[in-house]
Amino acid sequence: MGEARPAGQAASLWDKGWYRHARAAPSPNFGARPAAAQTDLLVVHSISLPPGEYGNGNVQRLFNNELDWDAHPYFQGIRGLQVSSHFFVSRAGELWQFVSCDDRAWHAGQSSYRGRGNCNDDSIGLELEGLEGQTFEAAQYETLTGICAALMAQYPIQHIAGHEHIAAGRKFDPGPGFDWRLLQRSLSAPDRYFPLVA
Numbered sequence: 001m002g003e004a005r006p007a008g009q010a011a012s013l014w015d016k017g018w019y020r021h022a023r024a025a026p027s028p029n030f031g032a033r034p035a036a037a038q039t040d041l042l043v044v045h046s047i048s049l050p051p052g053e054y055g056n057g058n059v060q061r062l063f064n065n066e067l068d069w070d071a072h073p074y075f076q077g078i079r080g081l082q083v084s085s086h087f088f089v090s091r092a093g094e095l096w097q098f099v100s101c102d103d104r105a106w107h108a109g110q111s112s113y114r115g116r117g118n119c120n121d122d123s124i125g126l127e128l129e130g131l132e133g134q135t136f137e138a139a140q141y142e143t144l145t146g147i148c149a150a151l152m153a154q155y156p157i158q159h160i161a162g163h164e165h166i167a168a169g170r171k172f173d174p175g176p177g178f179d180w181r182l183l184q185r186s187l188s189a190p191d192r193y194f195p196l197v198a
Helices: 058-063 073-078 138-154 180-187
Strands: 041-047 087-089 095-097 123-129 159-162
Touching: 041 138, 058 087, 087 138, 095 138, 123 138, 138 180
Parallel strands: 041 123, 041 159, 087 123
Antiparallel strands: 087 095
16 A cells, blocks of 8 residues: 555556546646655645534635635735645535646645655545534545555555644644545555554
C-alpha cells in the first residue's frame, strides 16, 4: 500500500493526475509542484459555505473563483480568497476533482508535517462537505475510502492527516466528528499512516 504503480488497473483509473471516477471542474487555483516533491501525504479537510449549509454549489464556486461574495454576509470574511483542494466529497458522496494530483493545489496554507513545511508542495487535499466538529455521512466515508485507496495505489502515500494536524492551532477541521478509526479500518492501513488514532 502506498507504492506507485505505473501500469495496470491503478494507472487505468488516472489520466495525467485526473481520477476517472470524479466529476472534473478544473480550478485555476493551482501551480506546479517543486521538482523534488514526493507526493506522500493526504490531507482531509471539511468545508461548507456558509458554514453548516450543504448542497448549494458554493464550495464548487469558491474553488473556481465564481462565488458571489455578496450572496451571504459570511462571504465578506473570505472575499477574494483563491483556494482549491484536489477533491471534494458532497454529503451524498459525490466526488468532484478540481486540480490534477500531479499539480499543487492551494488547500493547506501555512503548514508543517512529518518534519516538512509547505504541505501544499507534496500533499493531496480532500475536502468533505461538513462542519468541523460535526459528523459525516456514511456515503462520504465510502467515497473517501475509495479515492484514498486509489491514491495510495497510484502515488507513494505514506501519511494521512487532517488539516488540524498540519496547521495545528490555526485550523481545526475535520474535527472530532471525523472517525479516523473507520477510515483506517476501511483502508486496512497500519497506524503509521495516521497522526493519532483515538
